[in-house]
Amino acid sequence: MENNKSFLWPEGILIALLALGGVFSLAFMMLLRPNASEAQSRQNIDVKDVAANVGTQQRIEKLKAAMFTSWQQEAQTKGLSYAVPSRFQGAIIEEATLTQGEKVIALTFDDGPWPDTTEQVLDILKSNNIKGTFFVVGQNLKNYPEIGKKIVTEGHVIANHTWHHWYHFFNQQAAAFEIDRTTDLIYQITGAKTNLFRPPGGNLHNGLSAYARGQKYAVIMWSADSTDYKLPTVPKLINNVIKDSKPGGIVLMHDGGGNRSRTVQALPEIISNFRKQGYRFVTIPELLEIEDKGQKLLANKKQ
Numbered sequence: 001m002e003n004n005k006s007f008l009w010p011e012g013i014l015i016a017l018l019a020l021g022g023v024f025s026l027a028f029m030m031l032l033r034p035n036a037s038e039a040q041s042r043q044n045i046d047v048k049d050v051a052a053n054v055g056t057q058q059r060i061e062k063l064k065a066a067m068f069t070s071w072q073q074e075a076q077t078k079g080l081s082y083a084v085p086s087r088f089q090g091a092i093i094e095e096a097t098l099t100q101g102e103k104v105i106a107l108t109f110d111d112g113p114w115p116d117t118t119e120q121v122l123d124i125l126k127s128n129n130i131k132g133t134f135f136v137v138g139q140n141l142k143n144y145p146e147i148g149k150k151i152v153t154e155g156h157v158i159a160n161h162t163w164h165h166w167y168h169f170f171n172q173q174a175a176a177f178e179i180d181r182t183t184d185l186i187y188q189i190t191g192a193k194t195n196l197f198r199p200p201g202g203n204l205h206n207g208l209s210a211y212a213r214g215q216k217y218a219v220i221m222w223s224a225d226s227t228d229y230k231l232p233t234v235p236k237l238i239n240n241v242i243k244d245s246k247p248g249g250i251v252l253m254h255d256g257g258g259n260r261s262r263t264v265q266a267l268p269e270i271i272s273n274f275r276k277q278g279y280r281f282v283t284i285p286e287l288l289e290i291e292d293k294g295q296k297l298l299a300n301k302k303q
Helices: 002-077 117-127 138-143 145-153 172-190 208-214 234-243 261-276 284-302
Strands: 104-110 133-136 157-160 218-220 249-254 280-282
Touching: 104 117, 104 284, 117 145, 117 261, 133 138, 133 145, 138 145, 138 172, 145 157, 145 172, 157 172, 157 284, 172 208, 208 218, 218 284, 234 261, 249 261, 280 284
Parallel strands: 104 133, 104 249, 104 280, 133 157
Antiparallel strands: none
C-alpha cells in the first residue's frame, strides 16, 4: 500500500499541474484575442486610410488637369497660341511692311529664361505697360519653368529658339529634335503653342530654318541689332537699337545666355526714346497681323 500511495501522489500532482497549465493557457489565449482583434481593426483602418489617400490623390490629379486645361484655354483666349497669318507661315521675316503709316515696333529678347535678368526685363516691361516677344532656349526653359510661365502669364509672347542654341549643321532629324522638343516643352509648361522660330545667331543655312519653314513656322529675324551679346557700353547699346529702327521694325536684344546687366540698364532708355518718337510697342504676332490687315486693305482697293 505504501508503494501504491507513493506512485499515486506524483501522478495527482502531475494531473493538477496539467489542469493548472490548461487554465493559464486559456487565460493567455483570451488575453491575446482582443489584441488580435485590435490588430485586425487597425489593419482595416490602414486599408481605409490608403484608399482615402488614393482617392485624394486622384482628386488632386483631376484638379491639376482641369487647371491645366483652363490655363491652355486662357492662353488661347489671350491670343498667345494662335497661328500667324498664312502669308507668313514658312516665310523669313526681318521687319513688317506697313501700309497704314502706323508707328509700331517689336521688342524681342533671346536666350532665356535666365535667372534674375529675365525677371528684371519683365519688370521693366510691366512698369511701362509693354508686351514683348521672348525666344526661349528649350534647355533653359526646362531649368527655369517658373520664369517661362511668368513670361506668358504677364501677357508676353513666347517663341522657339531651339533646344541647345548650337550653331553647327543639323540634318533633318537633329533639326526636328531641336525645334519640336522646344515647342512641345513650351506648350507643356505654359499652355501656349507657338509657330514662331528664330535660328541661333540668325543662321539661315545650317538646316534649322529649312526644317522650321517646312513645318510652317514663321522664321523671325530682326532689323535692329543691339549687339548686346558683344557687351558694348550702355550708350552704345542704346544707339545700336535706335539708329537702325523704323516703323515695322524688329529689335533684337538678349535676356539670357550670359551677363545681360547692360541690356537691363539700357532698356528703360530705349523705351523712353521710342516713345518720344511716337512709337507704339507690339508683339511679333501683333506686328504680323498689322501687316496682313494692311496688305488685305491694299489689295481690296486695287480691285
